[in-house]
């Protein structure tokens with residue numbers, strides 16, 4: 310960055326920190342995947358969990374404080390004994406398996422734990438990423454065409470066989486894995502890009518395409534997928550749409566409700582819902598595809614999507630700041646909007662505890678020398694590097710000169726961009742590294758957004774559940790981070806082991822706190838199983854009734870993702 314005359318001390322601080330950062334990065338770089346950081350970690354750890362073998366109530370740490378992957382997750386039905394299997398659903402038998410084999414033919418595939426022992430192969434489809442939920446599916450189906458999905462659903466509907474649609478199984482609310490013996494329909498084999506229009510930027514793809522692969526395909530053509538998140542190397546486009554995922558580019562590109570132009574889905578009775586429209590405007594009555602965006606697999610199986618993808622920005626800058634208070638973090642956000650305007654593409658907030666947790670779990674050194682109670686990551690993306698740098702300099706000069714931020718670094722190359730992002734994206738992985746995590750993904754008005762974090766820590770202390778050092782206490786720490794630009798807080802209660810006393814102290818207390826501030830109990834992760842009983846904290850009776858009516862209309866037999874939100878059971 311060119312030197313600036315005004316505010317020299319501030320820029321020296323940035324320069325100094327950069328130099329330190331460059332030294333620390335030399336050690337960190339080999340640990341980071343080239344692009345994008347953290348994409349594959351969830352899948353690796355999740356596989357460990359799936360092949361594990363001890364109880365959820367026992368510690369997941371070995372003596373050195375490293376996670377021991379060889380532990381087994383408790384069955385959801387044991388953790389939540391109030392959940393009862395719906396006796397209307399058929400138990401699978403040999404004839405069912407034979408029928409599904411005929412539908413799938415040689416192209417699709419099937420994991421059969423009905424007529425043989427397939428426990429090991431099934432585990433990865435039954436256990437979730439947080440190692441909190443574990444189902445008992447005995448059959449996994451992996452269709453390759455929408456016609457196969459249709460045949461499967463028609464049969465399941467006639468026979469009253471319950472199903473659980475599944476994408477990359479990175480969901481954070483327990484929606485992606487069965488509760489009992491629901492058949493898992495995994496979309497991973499429907500993974501083709503169908504078309505891309507280089508003029509309009511409209512991508513049409515199968516639901517099973519991995520987000521990162523779609524984004525790489527688009528990058529080669531100068532475009533970008535309008536969604537980015539830490540699980541991009543594993544999650545699928547169908548799962549992204551089914552959860553209406555938010556992520557790191559929301560501030561810039563907005564919701565999938567706006568970007569998704571079309572949806573192709575198979576309804577519970579096998580009918581094909583064909584709305585794979587590819588134009589931005591279509592004012593012909595109810596926009597029914599919107600119902601599938603965020604439905605979490607409760608009304609149909611998404612098999613294809615069309616999405617409007619923006620032009621990829623050639624100039625990307627990332628800055629990372631330390632701040633002395635939440636108040637200053639809000640000021641920095643205000644200034645970022647004012648000074649960076651249309652090139653601001655992300656504004657992420659992390660508290661000091663979240664960054665320490667990341668450093669501890671990864672043996673990483675943080676970019677800044679000092680410790681701060683708050684950090685933020687600011688990204689700009691634009692089409693003109695010089696113009697963007699001038700704007701960024703103006704912003705940096707201002708926030709450093711006014712002492713809104715205490716210290717900061719600006720990435721000088723792509724490796725540093727990735728390393729700075731890793732400090733933010735790596736928190737998710739770190740939060741469950743030591744045994745488990747209770748995750749709360751909340752919309753809260755900005756002025757009060759952070760208040761919930763110290764309030765939760767206080768509550769855990771008052772209940773005698775938290776101690777950073779004492780392994781006898783189940784809670785290690787309470788951390789806060791999130792998409793500040795979207796008023797979305799991630800409150801994470803970091804566990805040594807899952808513990809019902811902690812859950813009881815947090816729920817519904819957290820949801821009451823959020824309701825009092827007119828927030829939402831789910832900003833972007835959805836409801837799934839975790840929040841099925843708490844929808845009423847964010848939606849009134851009439852809205853819930855309408856949701857149930859829609860569910861009844863699309864899925865009268867209730868076979869789609871039962872026991873989850875809106876599904877009954």
Ligand code: FAD
Nearest residue numbers: 476477478479480484485539545547548549555556606611
């Ligand atoms: P799954 O987990 O397999 O399924 C999620 C839900 O969608 C389930 O209810 C399932 O039944 C349903 N479903 C899946 N595929 C289909 C389909 N084809 N048709 C119908 N229903 C289907 N989420 C965010 O919003 N923002 C983030 O920043 C973010 N970061 C994350 C970081 C990490 C490290 C991890 C592990 C998760 C993160 N998530 C985030 C959560 C998760 O990645 C998203 O919810 C993602 O969209 C889920 O996609 P998936 O393919 O893994 O779906």
Ligand code: MLT
Nearest residue numbers: 539734736737750791799
């Ligand atoms: C994130 O923003 O990192 C994700 O939503 C995942 C999480 O909450 O950990």
Ligand code: ZN
Nearest residue numbers: 556792799833
């Ligand atoms: Zn998030």
